[in-house]
Each structure stands twice: as C-alpha cells, then as structure tokens.
Amino acid sequence: MVMVSVVVILVVNQENLGLHDLADLRQPASLLYVLRGKPVSEVTLLSCRCSMHPWPGTTHIATIMNQSLPWLNYTTTRQDLRQRHPNLPLDLLNGPKNRRCSLLPTLFSIDWSNRYWQRTILDDNASFFLYSAFLDPETEGKASVRLLGVSESKAPPPAWCHLWFHADAPPLSVRVATVDYLDYQGRNGGRQMPYLLQCPLPPNASDAPLAVSLTTQPCGHASNLLRVIGGRQREVSAYRSRKVPDNPTTMVKGWAAAVCGSALFYYHEDFSARLVEWVEVMRAQGFSQVFLYVTDVHPNITKVLRHYVHEGFVEVTDYSYPPPYLNDPTLRRLWTLVERQKMFAQENVYFTDCVLRHMHQYRFIAHYDPDEVPILPEHHNFTHFLDDLIASVKGPAPPGYKLQWAYFFDNVAPSEEAAGLPAFLWMLRHTGRQASHFERQCGYGKIKAVSPKMAFLGHFKHTCDKNCDNETVHDLTLHKYKEQVAVKVQRVLSDLQLL
Incomplete structure (x- = not known):
C-alpha cells in the first residue's frame, strides 16, 4: 500500500455524538486504518x-488522599493522583461506602x-x-x-x-x-x-x-x-458561542476546533521556544484548545507546558510506552530512531486516545505535531476555513477531511520580509517551501480531500538538498499572524526566563 502525505481533520461523528468510521486517517508517520467489525445486533x-468485602486500608488511604502537597500549591494527593492517572476511577475506588x-x-x-x-x-x-x-x-x-x-x-x-x-x-x-x-x-x-x-x-x-x-x-x-x-451529550466547548444551539444537527457555522498533538519526548533537545511559537500559532488560527501527551522532556519544555496548562489553553496527559518497551529517555530516543515500525504503531495509541478522550468536548479535532501547522491561503483563521469547508459539502458529511503536505525547509534562507525576525520565531522565519504539494497516490475512502488552494499542511522539518534548489517558493501566509504571535511568544519566553 502506498502512503499518502496528508493530515486529517477528524470530524467526531456528523450530527450525533459518537464514534463512526475512522478509515484512512493519516498521521505524520503512518496511514492509520480502523478496521471496523460488523455492527452490533445483539448484546450478550x-x-x-x-x-x-470491606475496602483494604481505608483509614490509611483516606489520610493520604486528603494530605496537601505544599510543593504543588497545596494540591491534595487525591487531586494530584487524578491529574497524573486520569484513567483510574478514583471515585469508584474511594467511594463513601466502606x-x-x-x-x-x-x-x-x-x-x-x-x-x-x-x-x-x-x-x-x-x-x-x-x-x-x-x-x-x-x-x-x-x-x-x-x-x-x-x-x-x-x-x-x-x-x-x-x-x-x-x-x-x-x-x-x-x-x-x-x-x-x-x-x-x-x-x-x-x-x-x-x-x-x-x-x-x-x-x-x-x-x-x-x-x-x-x-x-x-x-x-x-x-x-x-x-x-466521556458523556452522552456534546459539551458547550464544541460551539464557538459556548452555548448549545437549538438544533445542532443543522448547524453549519460556529463550530469550535481543537488540536491533538503528539507525545512529546524532547529530552535531549530544548524545543521550548519552538513549542511556544507553535502553541501561539494554534491560538492565532482560532483553535480553542490543544491536547498534548508528554513522556520525559527537557526542563524548559516542562516550564512551557506548566504555563499553558495553568492558562487553560493546553491540556497535558502523562504518557508511557507499554511493555516491553523501556521508558528511559535515552533508550526511548534510540528506540524511536531504530525501531520505527514499533514507534509508528504506538503513535496510533495516543492519537486514538486523544480523539476518544475529547470527542464529547469537540466535534472537530485536528492532528498536528509541533513542527506542523495548517496553511490557510484563503482564510484568516481555521474556524472561518471550517465554516466554508462544511458549507461546501453536498450530501452526507464525511467522517473527516485531509490536508496534503508541503515541506518548509530548515536550510533555505528566509525571504526579505522574514529576514529581520528574531530566531525564536522559527516558523515565521522559515518561509521557503517546496513549490508543489504531494499528489494523492491512493484513495481516501470516506475521508474528504481538501484542495491545497484552500488549505494544506506546512511541515517545518526537512532540509533542502541540491535537487530541490529550483523547486522552492517563499510562502508568507503565516505572516498574517506575525504581530500577534511575535508579541505573545516574546512575552511568554521572557516571563519564563527562556530568552
């Protein structure tokens, strides 16, 4: 099977809340298929x-759970455990009945x-x-x-x-x-x-x-x-108005969108400045929230994440890889470079987890890594793009949309307009990208492809070799957010003493 270079904007169901077909979802490193079984006709x-039985250790558990932790702003042990282990049913395990x-x-x-x-x-x-x-x-x-x-x-x-x-x-x-x-x-x-x-x-x-x-x-x-x-009803966070409309099933404009990012493992690399810029670009583009997973990361990245979690724009879930994979940060980094197929399989775990964890909060969830952003030539922000995208659909809404990739190169000199920007504005400075987008090489199934004239995915990662020197153009689309992003990034980096 030929892989295609696209990214998915997942529609978590059409009108009703729930998980439907998730076929052909593209991740940066893999083409994800969910092979659905037959519809359930009977419940056995x-x-x-x-x-x-009485609960074991009731007195000790109650004492420890209610203990406050001064180094965590006097958070209780129960609150800390709930944050670090969101998949553990504490309310069931520590209920009022003995x-x-x-x-x-x-x-x-x-x-x-x-x-x-x-x-x-x-x-x-x-x-x-x-x-x-x-x-x-x-x-x-x-x-x-x-x-x-x-x-x-x-x-x-x-x-x-x-x-x-x-x-x-x-x-x-x-x-x-x-x-x-x-x-x-x-x-x-x-x-x-x-x-x-x-x-x-x-x-x-x-x-x-x-x-x-x-x-x-x-x-x-x-x-x-x-x-x-999860929940049976979609929460108000799914709507930009923060109010449930009279008839959500006929609503076209006004949906909010969120981002599911990757599991961060930048332990040997200080990616903090680029992470701040990426988060602020997501904010400038109109996304309501960013969800990230984190393993072991550089201390400066921890600073950045704490800042945005406290602000409420980013939500972080602690993550580890399952046995037999080791979770030492150095061994894990080597594993991601050598055992690529195993790593790709695990990416499908936290991406799927993110979509299912938040599908009752948002109808539209996009998947981007911190070196990727949507490029919107025809719209000022992602929500306006989303409004027009939904309105353009004839017939039943697809379960998702795909954006094709275009690489922005690390070693192409910035354009004249970007040359004077500070080094911490990595994406805004790197304006040189490949002139053409990747072509579709296989069918998308029920996922709808978006024309790159309307939107495409900018991937800020690759180095341009001599074969691509004559195939690059300068793209200043992201500069529509330059003033907002530059001010926010400098302020955050200064407040966190990262400049």
Missing part, C-alpha cells in the same frame, strides 16, 4: 453475583505495567495491556464502552467486559462484540499492536458505567480497572 450479557463487590479490583490488585498500563492475560499466548476506556454513545441508542490497548497477539481471544456502575453492587458482564485493529501496518507478533475493543451497553441502560474491567470469563476476577471517560 450476564448478571454477576458477588460477596461484599464495602465493595469481591469482583472489583482494588488499587493494589491491579496488575500495573510501565506506570500507566494495566495487564490482563487472556490466554497462554496473549497478554493484553490496557490504557484507557471511553463511553461511545453512537447513534440509534446503541451505546458502548471502548477499551484501548495493545497486544502482541495477531488475533486476541474472546473476552468479557465487567461494567461497573457501583462499587457495592455486582457488575454487568458483557461479551466483547468487536475488536478493531488500529494500524496501517500488517499484523506482526514482533511488536505491540494497538486494538480497540467494543463492549455494548444494554439497550435499557440510562446511566454510563463508572469503570470497566476486561476478563477472560464472565463474572471472573479481573486484574484491571479503567475509568470510563
């Missing part, structure tokens, strides 16, 4: 029974791996590492819970979900209905492969479960417990 569920169903895992019976992953053994040849779980309302009332994880198994065996609505009541045990493979690469037992499991909710379930466990047998004991994230 069992009602479990369990005895009631008893729990014997089938419910405790903090200490969960099989933790590499800090954020939870392991379950489905059979002798298949360990499954779970990362997160989400409520998928879908359409026509067929809601389900989706579990995101990885396994070296090419065909994960049948499994069951325990849907937890209360700690002191038995779970509903539901058979896993579909297992979706999340990678453009062929299945290979030599690497951890990403999967998305679907566990349908009973048709009469009015409440969403608080948590979910994956087990080999119905009503069996589980070694994992994930918080179910």
